[in-house]
Amino acid sequence: MKKDIHPKFFPKAETTCACGAKYNIGSTKEVINVEICAVCHPFYTGNDKVLDTAGRVEKFKARKEAGSKKKAK
Numbered sequence: 243m244k245k246d247i248h249p250k251f252f253p254k255a256e257t258t259c260a261c262g263a264k265y266n267i268g269s270t271k272e273v274i275n276v277e278i279c280a281v282c283h284p285f286y287t288g289n290d291k292v293l294d295t296a297g298r299v300e301k302f303k304a305r306k307e308a309g310s311k312k313k314a315k
């Protein structure tokens with residue numbers, strides 16, 4: 243067996259999620275940051291995510307209106 247070809251393994255790597263949940267899992271990285279995890283993902287929580295956060299529907303309606311005005315000319 244070759245020596246020193248394996249990365250260092252951390253059996254209790256500290257994993258932190260954006261929602262605040264913390265895990266200790268085995269990894270070759272000592273610290274891991276994730277945006278989504280089993281606690282906060284909508285698939286597990288059953289909650290729908292609000293997708294229209296920046297008024298995208300309103301923007302689309304305005305664009306559609308502007309488009310129909312152009313056609314009328």
Ligand SMILES: [Zn+2]
Nearest residue numbers: 259261279282
């Ligand atoms: Zn999370």
